[in-house]
Amino acid sequence: xxxxxxxxxxxxxxxxxxxxxxxxxxxxxxxxxxxxxxxxxxxxxxxxxxxxxxxxxxxxxxxxxxxxxxxxxxxxxxxxxxxxx
Amino acid sequence: xxxxxxxxxxxxxxxxxxxxxxxxxxxxxxxxxxxxxxxxxxxxxxxxxxxxxxxxxxxxxxxxxxxxxxxxxxxxxxxxxxxxxxxxxxxxxxxxxxxxxxxxxxxxxxxxxxxxxxxxxxxxxxxxxxxxxxxxxxxxxxxxxxxxxxxxxxxxxxxxxxxxxxxxxxxxxxxxxxxxxxxxxxxxxxxxxxxxxxxxxxxxxxxxxxxxxxxxxxxxxxxxxxxxxxxxxxxxxxxxxxxxxxxxxxxxxxxxxxxxxxxxxxx
Numbered sequence: 001x002x003x004x005x006x007x008x009x010x011x012x013x014x015x016x017x018x019x020x021x022x023x024x025x026x027x028x029x030x031x032x033x034x035x036x037x038x039x040x041x042x043x044x045x046x047x048x049x050x051x052x053x054x055x056x057x058x059x060x061x062x063x064x065x066x067x068x069x070x071x072x073x074x075x076x077x078x079x080x081x082x083x084x085x
Numbered sequence: 086x087x088x089x090x091x092x093x094x095x096x097x098x099x100x101x102x103x104x105x106x107x108x109x110x111x112x113x114x115x116x117x118x119x120x121x122x123x124x125x126x127x128x129x130x131x132x133x134x135x136x137x138x139x140x141x142x143x144x145x146x147x148x149x150x151x152x153x154x155x156x157x158x159x160x161x162x163x164x165x166x167x168x169x170x171x172x173x174x175x176x177x178x179x180x181x182x183x184x185x186x187x188x189x190x191x192x193x194x195x196x197x198x199x200x201x202x203x204x205x206x207x208x209x210x211x212x213x214x215x216x217x218x219x220x221x222x223x224x225x226x227x228x229x230x231x232x233x234x235x236x237x238x239x240x241x242x243x244x245x246x247x248x249x250x251x252x253x254x255x256x257x258x259x260x261x262x263x264x265x266x267x268x269x270x271x272x273x274x275x276x277x278x279x280x281x282x283x284x285x286x287x288x289x290x291x292x293x294x295x296x297x298x299x300x301x302x303x304x305x306x307x308x309x310x311x312x313x314x315x316x317x318x319x320x321x322x323x324x325x326x327x328x329x330x331x332x333x334x335x336x337x338x339x340x341x342x343x344x345x346x347x348x349x350x351x352x
Contacts, residue, residue, distance in 0.1 A: 010268030016275055019232050023239045023279065063281075 017060065024061035028068070035059055042072055053077045090192055090202045091323070092125075092221035094245075096237030098208030100229045101258040104294065104304075105286075105316065106205040107135035111303040112320035114169035118200040121160070123192075124174035125217035126207040127182050133173050136163060137301025147175035150187045156194050165306070170199075180213035185220075192220040201323075210244055218245060224253035225285065230260050230271040235279055242282065256286035256319065262333040273330070286319035287330045288312050311336065 025032045043054045056075035062068065093106045103126070110122040124132035127147065133139040144159035149172075156172065163169035172191070175182060192202060206217030218224060224245050228238040238255075245253050257276055264270035271279075273287055291312035297304040304313035305320075311331075318328045 012268050012271050012275065015232055016271065016279065019235060020279055023236055026236070026240065027243065 017058070020063070021059065021061045024063050024068070024070070027063065038070075038072075042074075046074065051077050088222040089200060090196065090204070090220055090222045091225055092204040092206055092218045092223075092250075093225045093227060094206035094214060094218055094241055095208065095227045095234070096210060096241040097228075097234045100227050100234050101288070102208070102227050103131045103135050103205050104298065105225075105227050105256060105258060105288070105319075106203050107132055108303045108305045108313065108316040109320055109323075110169060110201070110203045111136070111163075111166055112305040112317045113201050113323070114163070114166040115306070116320065116324075117168065119168045119170075119198070121170045121172060121195060121199045121202045123172040123188075123202065123204045125183065125188065125204050125213065126180075127174045127213060128176065128179045129207065130174040130176045132205050133161070133171060134301065135298055136169070136171055136303060137165075138163060138171050138173075139301070142173045145173045145175040146188075146191070147178045147182045149191060150183050156191050157198075165302075180207055180211065180216075183216050184212070185216045188216050189220045210240060214241075214244070215248070218248060218250060221250060224250045225256055226253045226282065227256045227258050228276065228280075229258055230265075230273075230276055235271070235276060239280060242280070252283060254285035255280060255282040256288065257284070258286075258288045259290045260287060260333065261290040262336045265333060273333070284330065285322050286315060287333075288315045288319075289331060289333065289336055 021035060022032065025034070039057060039059060042057055046052045047054050053075040058073040060071045060073060062071065093102050095102050106122055110120045114120040122132060122136070123146070124130055133142060138161050141161050144154045146159065148154050149156050149159050160170040160172055163171065195202065204217050204221065207213040226238050226241060228234045242253060257273060260273065261270055265272045273284070277284060289311050291304070291310060293310055294304060294312055297307070297310065304310040305316050307313050315331055321328045
């Protein structure tokens with residue numbers, strides 16, 4: 001790979017995630033406000049765990065025939081244990 | 086019965102429906118097929134400009150619907166490409182002047198006289214869209230690699246499905262290799278991931294396109310035009326040929342020293 005490529009999330013990836021979610025709710029005829037409601041409920045439920053980074057919670061949509069699902073991404077705070085060689 | 090009637094639609098306006106329709110029709114006509122392009126965008130006639138036929142229109146599709154002339158009499162024959170005919174939209178009426186059944190009847194009357202019929206749909210998802218799509222054997226959806234166009238395309242896929250038009254084919258128009266490279270624009274794979282449609286065309290952004298429309302000469306007539314080349318490839322795919330899609334990475338124009346260096350090292 002070209003050494004200039006960065007790990008930072010590309011603008012199109014942000015767009016893609018938003019668009020997939022929007023289209024998912026369009027297709028299912030679900031009020032998009034449900035996304036925020038789900039997020040709030042998750043944040044409320046997980047806020048008592050100090051290792052959960054509630055600000056980083058994300059909702060992803062997956063549309064497949066017969067297998068539509070949303071996935072909730074919950075980032076965890078703290079540092080990784082150093083691996084020994 | 087072989088597929089020959091194609092409707093070109095998009096939901097969103099300005100994605101290049103008429104340009105694709107005019108060029109695709111021309112591309113097949115220069116290959117020797119007898120082609121009819123129908124402008125179903127009543128009240129917002131544009132296909133005539135793209136084909137350079139705007140000064141030769143006597144009758145239009147609404148005259149046919151009103152029984153003032155026969156469908157054959159309303160056809161405008163292209164002067165350059167002998168096998169290409171245009172059925173122009175009316176400029177004075179509105180989109181509801183031609184109903185789905187009207188267009189079905191017109192297409193049925195003309196069907197046997199042509200190898201291919203392309204119907205240029207208006208933007209939107211109202212009656213004009215339904216009129217344009219109803220006679221189709223197959224639907225081609227044009228989109229741009231950007232959010233609003235893709236979302237609208239998805240809506241249109243659902244509506245086509247409800248009308249019994251299954252598995253429309255996708256044309257991704259105006260994709261800019263440099264923006265894709267910088268991660269600012271969706272790549273072909275992103276669009277397919279979101280829409281899950283069968284791809285039939287990838288047409289790169291081509292700054293010369295405006296000049297072609299200005300001169301009334303379809304880009305497919307030029308060997309120089311990259312977009313024209315890709316639309317000719319769509320024509321080949323409609324004929325059943327297996328043509329690989331364009332490699333956008335090889336297209337980045339005006340690349341400087343770094344770009345050339347990258348090519349050198351296969352970056």
